[in-house]
Amino acid sequence: MLRRENRISKRLADAAVKAVSNDTRLHFRELGFTQLPEPEDVVYSFTLRFILANYVLALFWGVQGGLATAKKHTVRNDVTDTSYSAYATFYDGLVTNDKKLDAVYRNTRVLLRDLPW
Secondary structure, eight states: OHHHHSOOOHHHHHHHHHHHHHHHHHHHHHTTOSSOOOHHHHTTSHHHHHHHHHHHHHHHHHHTTOSTTSOHHHHHHHHHHHHHHHHHTTSSOOOOSOHHHHHHHHHHHHHHHHSOO
């Protein structure tokens, strides 16, 4: 459905929330947090937003057919760009000519706004 209709189903949205939330919890645990932040507070963390932006990037690559044809430099650059996307979600926007980065940013904002965190 994502590739054909370019939209996220309820099942994929639920899977995204679960995957991103779990990865965020694992990251906090790895950092040594003994008590994890409350779920309503985690959405305001850079960690969750960075993981979500990378999830959006992975969806982009999935729609494009996978990473098999991508150059390593391109993939490294895309992952680096997700940090800009994550930071921009705390502010009013992102100024860039990079269409993929802009799309990752915009979709990350949509998912932050629309998914049940």
